[in-house]
Amino acid sequence: MRTLVVNPANGVAGDMLMAGLAHATGSATALAGLLEPLTVRGWCTLDLHEVTRSSVRALRCEVKLGRDAPVLSLEELRWWVTELMGASQGAEIALRALDLLGESEEEVHGGGIHLHELASVDTLADLVGVAHLCTVAGIDAVSIMPVGVRFGAFPMAHGQLPLPGPAVASLLARAGLTITATPGAESVTPTGAALLAALAQVFPQAAAIGTIDGVGYGAGARDIAGLANVCQVMVLADAGVGFARATVESVGVIETYLDDVSGEALGAFVEESLSAGALDAYLVPATGKKSRPGVLLTVLVNPIDVDRMVEKVQRALATPGVRFRLQQRQRLIPRFVEVYVENRAVTVKVTSAGAKPEFEDLRRVSGETGIPIGELHDRVMARFRGAESNV
Template identity: 30%
Template sequence: MKTLYLDCFSGISGNMFLAALLDLGLDRKEFLEKMETLRIPSGHHHHGEVHHDSGAGYEIHIKDTVRNGFSGIDLTVTSTEDHPHRGLMDVWDVIDKSGLSHNVKQKSKDAFKLLAEAEGKVHGLPPEKVHFHEVGAVDSIVDIVGAFVLMEMLEPDSVICSPLNVGSGTIRCAHGVLPVPAPATENLLIGMPVYSAGSPIERVTPTGALLVKMLASHFGTMPAGKVMGSGRGLGSRESDIPNFLRVTLLEETKEKDNAPSASKEEPFIRDVGILLETNIDDMNPQYYEPVMERLFSIGAMDVWLETIIMKKGRPAIRLCCLVSLSQEEQAAEIILKGTTTLGLRRSEVDRIKLRHHITPMETTFGLVRIKEAWWGNERLRANPEYEDLKRISKETGIPLNSLREEVLRQIEEMGHP
């Protein structure tokens, strides 16, 4: 089981993702040859500037370099266009006319559909009416399509992502100066664990958030396994945190040698979490919700409350929080500062999880993300993402339960996404 782990401690952008995968050792020549079949009609050109030799309308520059003491790959895309505002259909047309595989084309188109929906929510427009501004520029098209080309070359079985450092401050874009994360990025980040650290810059771009949404099956710390390789995609911004995306390719651990079938891969995933818990009998119940929300916002795997009876028959609450090792101190601080408790119990817990991944699926209501759970090669169930159903229910007025049943019916009709 080959797993790609994305460590987004300094955020993620499209070009950092491409650079990190190439630094992992993927064939640059093969990548560039595939990308030359993606030809992007340019907008206006500056007089006297030269096109890409292939006639693709852009150039991809891959450079081995050292930045702030760290070696890696710096990847940039240049073109001569004056930033035309492409629509979804324009981008789909460019993708369809390329010589790339059906799989790469379909995933790239699905990604731009998700992006159009995220942009559309910001401006109150349906996806087909959205003009992409920055994201419709040549470099963004190359970043998104290039990511699926490289993923097809790498063929990992799953992608796991760390919580995302989104950064802070403001960014100047087509609609003026806006706070980080930018509105479209914020829509794409729904359901993902995020935090903000380091100097105030935009660390997760719309393209970066989109790729994580499309590729990552779940979030957390690096899984157990044998390291097969690692790569660094260098960012261009100055930062107090080293500005690169680190990717690690792992061969996930097989069953122990003394197991009956040592060569057989386990049908589920094992990992370790930290359980923090405390008993509280003297706090206003209204204060639990904000504490729980803050714990989820840093990427807690789960947070829950249990009713208990303490000494002298006092009713009380046990607050429980399951986090990864890297989130432990942050979670402890949130609980100790946000509640009336004076201390926490801490224990390590072994977890057994089904392998699962999320696949966007086209339904009559638009694109819906489907979460599939697997036991080895057997698909146990497929469920539409709650956040997607909630959004569609709000837009259409269809009750959530009816909507879910209809989407499930469509999944069955199509086999599986």
């Protein structure tokens, strides 16, 4: 397992996090290739160069806007993320960060989403750059140290606003990130906060344990006396054997008993809740008041999604009483191995509890080849064991 450790004690911005990752992984070339569709349009240029911040050597990443750089709506930003990244896990990180930016802006200002300074090509570059470098580095989990925020006041598009900016405060709160606060100038930007929040939601949280495979320092624009204006990034490699460790995390558990909802509506709701971001949803037969048969609906969600999903349960199923709580769960972090049968890939999920082919892959390949699923399962596992024995 490879764990990304981010230490934003002195602050974080999107370009600082991107530079820190590029520095830690030596992936400047990969970054330039990713952003080439933007640079060839004259929308921006990418400048990576070494600087010193309070005697610390760091990498500075500047995305300089060109004269033709457009102002991008939230939907246009989404389109470009998909265009640049396809359907990779990196795209999931960038799109989640965009969702969080939009949600925080709407929460803070109301009346729709107005990205203002964030509706730019450099925001897009920061989001896809960080997401792509996480994919290049093979990150499996994250560990985010306390975020150093400064408080005071700062002129923004809406006028003189408090620091940390309302959007930054909203993002850090929604992600449940720990902060340390001292007086000073702005140290955390909305893009930086959104990326930290997205990383915390997309990847499992892990202890910062392992051997250091890379260290990087992403520099901010200012050189501040007595303060190293850098974001420290480390990539840790698991010191153990090939299996991933278990991680303990908090989940929201939502429950309600239903005895007056049709089976069709219940089945549809389970699918809708999973599509809306639930971690899991299931129905258990139960008997309620007056010995009426019914079902117990349970929905597992990320802690920040509890309120939203409770409202969805109540509105969709017309049930006034919904229970919810936060609960700990231990989860084995898997690694994935591709096995080929009839020149078609089947993914095998591997943990210390064992190995298992992904059923959707089995069903797809079975449909394409006519091989029964049971036989295909056995062939995949035989090839997997053979490949593992040769490692």
